[in-house]
Amino acid sequence: MLIQVDSSPPPIDDQLVAPSLVRNGVPLYVQVAGLLRRRLEGGDWRLGEYLPAIEALTQEYRVSRVTMRQALAELEVENLVRRSQGKGTLVTRDATQERWLILPTEWNALIAHIDGLGSRAVTLVSDFSMPPPEAGRDGLAAKYWHTRRVNYTGTTPYSLTSVYLDQATHARDADAYSNGPVLPLLARRLKRSMGKAVQRLAVSTADLEVARQLQVAVGTPVVEVIRIVWDRAGRMVYVADVRYHARHLRIETILHPLPAPTDQVTRK
Amino acid sequence: MLIQVDSSPPPIDDQLVAPSLVRNGVPLYVQVAGLLRRRLEGGDWRLGEYLPAIEALTQEYRVSRVTMRQALAELEVENLVRRSQGKGTLVTRDATQERWLILPTEWNALIAHIDGLGSRAVTLVSDFSMPPPEAGRDGLAAKYWHTRRVNYTGTTPYSLTSVYLDQATHARDADAYSNGPVLPLLARRLKRSMGKAVQRLAVSTADLEVARQLQVAVGTPVVEVIRIVWDRAGRMVYVADVRYHARHLRIETILHPLPAPTDQVTRK
DNA sequence: CTCAATTTGTTCGTATGTATG
DNA sequence: ACATACATACGAACAAATTGA
Numbered sequence: 001m002l003i004q005v006d007s008s009p010p011p012i013d014d015q016l017v018a019p020s021l022v023r024n025g026v027p028l029y030v031q032v033a034g035l036l037r038r039r040l041e042g043g044d045w046r047l048g049e050y051l052p053a054i055e056a057l058t059q060e061y062r063v064s065r066v067t068m069r070q071a072l073a074e075l076e077v078e079n080l081v082r083r084s085q086g087k088g089t090l091v092t093r094d095a096t097q098e099r100w101l102i103l104p105t106e107w108n109a110l111i112a113h114i115d116g117l118g119s120r121a122v123t124l125v126s127d128f129s130m131p132p133p134e135a136g137r138d139g140l141a142a143k144y145w146h147t148r149r150v151n152y153t154g155t156t157p158y159s160l161t162s163v164y165l166d167q168a169t170h171a172r173d174a175d176a177y178s179n180g181p182v183l184p185l186l187a188r189r190l191k192r193s194m195g196k197a198v199q200r201l202a203v204s205t206a207d208l209e210v211a212r213q214l215q216v217a218v219g220t221p222v223v224e225v226i227r228i229v230w231d232r233a234g235r236m237v238y239v240a241d242v243r244y245h246a247r248h249l250r251i252e253t254i255l256h257p258l259p260a261p262t263d264q265v266t267r268k
Numbered sequence: 269m270l271i272q273v274d275s276s277p278p279p280i281d282d283q284l285v286a287p288s289l290v291r292n293g294v295p296l297y298v299q300v301a302g303l304l305r306r307r308l309e310g311g312d313w314r315l316g317e318y319l320p321a322i323e324a325l326t327q328e329y330r331v332s333r334v335t336m337r338q339a340l341a342e343l344e345v346e347n348l349v350r351r352s353q354g355k356g357t358l359v360t361r362d363a364t365q366e367r368w369l370i371l372p373t374e375w376n377a378l379i380a381h382i383d384g385l386g387s388r389a390v391t392l393v394s395d396f397s398m399p400p401p402e403a404g405r406d407g408l409a410a411k412y413w414h415t416r417r418v419n420y421t422g423t424t425p426y427s428l429t430s431v432y433l434d435q436a437t438h439a440r441d442a443d444a445y446s447n448g449p450v451l452p453l454l455a456r457r458l459k460r461s462m463g464k465a466v467q468r469l470a471v472s473t474a475d476l477e478v479a480r481q482l483q484v485a486v487g488t489p490v491v492e493v494i495r496i497v498w499d500r501a502g503r504m505v506y507v508a509d510v511r512y513h514a515r516h517l518r519i520e521t522i523l524h525p526l527p528a529p530t531d532q533v534t535r536k
Numbered sequence: 537c538t539c540a541a542t543t544t545g546t547t548c549g550t551a552t553g554t555a556t557g
Numbered sequence: 558a559c560a561t562a563c564a565t566a567c568g569a570a571c572a573a574a575t576t577g578a
Binding site for chain 4: 027028029063064065066067070084085086087088
């Protein structure tokens with residue numbers, strides 16, 4: 001069968017009438033709850049206000065009354081709203097004020113950020129194994145110390161990290177690396193012998209392991225960050241593979257002008 | 269009621285036995301299909317290889333045979349695998365080679381990126397309205413030209429953009445702004461009178477509008493990028509709110525050393 | 537106080553989808 | 558392929574609480 005190649009402008013489907021939800025396996029009421037939750041986070045309805053009546057919402061989303069009620073029940077168990085017979089559905093939590101984790105995109109800011117977290121970590125694994133292939137083979141050392149940790153702020157997990165540290169580097173401060181954040185210590189040790197460092201980011205979804213450790217549902221959006229640090233000789237000293245709950249992550253970069261060079265910068 | 273403050277190390281749930289899937293509203297077979305799809309994209313099973321037998325998979329994921337078959341059927345309609353009775357489940361598409369959209373985090377690279385896309389856009393809206401409150405009020409002009417477009421590579425939509433351009437700036441090249449990418453043209457016009465530019469990124473999910481325009485399911489992870497450009501006088505000249513399908517987006521930043529300043533950089 | 541309008545709560549019946557063994 | 562149990566979704570009818578005329 002031939003595929004029809006369309007080189008004309010893309011189709012416009014301007015159904016102004018019914019932007020109805022699609023049956024794609026995910027229950028309708030879950031989808032609707034997600035959409036409402038999103039609007040609450042966006043401040044469409046503020047704390048203390050009442051949502052539109054179920055009748056109005058059913059018309060807007062083109063679902064039945066029962067389905068809409070199920071969606072609202074979901075939000076009620078999350079303490080986002082409270083429903084009262086005869087009155088309506090009241091917003092009981094300010095979801096617009098949820099805390100965001102700002103992920104720095106510059107070396108010194110990143111170190112300061114990790115230092116400032118004061119997080120407590122639970123070490124799941126500590127052994128010697130090679131970094132994942134995603135890190136590439138550029139400057140790969142022969143042996144790496146590896147640790148896998150869950151980091152908590154209070155009692156809520158916010159990241160799952162796998163750190164790979166060049167064995168020689170690790171040996172110099174084995175105890176310190178085992179008992180605290182690796183990157184800040186590495187930064188102090190490397191000083192002027194530091195080479196390039198990059199950070200790659202992609203959006204993914206939680207697999208079984210990540211879902212369990214971060215206490216989210218399987219399939220939840222997760223941000224995967226890979227950080228690589230080379231020393232001046234080009235040896236890949238450090239590789240980290242970090243998973244963050246995507247909901248609580250923001251990134252801000254200054255596109256222009258380029259920030260002023262810091263004292264740690266070495267220019268050719 | 270008192271909140272119990274826990275200053276002891278966080279709990280460890282080390283159920284090594286059954287990392288089973290959770291009933292959270294999303295059908296089991298959809299969750300399993302998602303996990304398998306993810307592993308196919310990760311290259312766990314390559315093109316031309318056979319997946320483990322259903323029996324083995326059911327044990328790994330702790331689901332029934334029928335559920336696993338349903339999950340595999342999902343992947344088959346996506347042409348990721350082909351099931352043959354008596355043979356097994358064959359990988360029929362190389363999902364590891366899916367195209368990634370690299371989002372630049374530096375001004376010149378971003379302009380070059382947009383120029384190089386050669387994308388075709390469909391304009392949904394073109395009017396005069398104010399930027400969303402997320403952009404802040406710092407240097408806000410009195411009036412903005414606004415356009416909302418869906419950008420396509422070929423016939424597949426990859427981004428939904430809302431652009432707000434200071435009315436005075438727009439008036440100078442009204443035609444050109446209406447008929448092509450806004451940012452590259454703005455960059456040429458501003459030249460040395462350009463001030464600061466920032467880019468903010470957050471992970472969100474598709475609402476009805478975004479889902480329809482990007483042709484994805486409601487609730488799919490979406491990356492929301494807000495770009496703001498000020499001129500040298502501090503006037504907010506340009507605001508863009510862009511939604512990308514998160515699946516196809518990567519970001520790479522050089523943490524260290526800071527890149528060498530370009531000719532457009534003005535330092536204080 | 538009563539009444540009507542509004543709003544959420546409850547319960548049917550029916551059809552289809554999901555998950556297990 | 559079958560039997561069973563439970564979840565999802567719809568429309569409809571009626572009950573109960575709230576509000577203001």
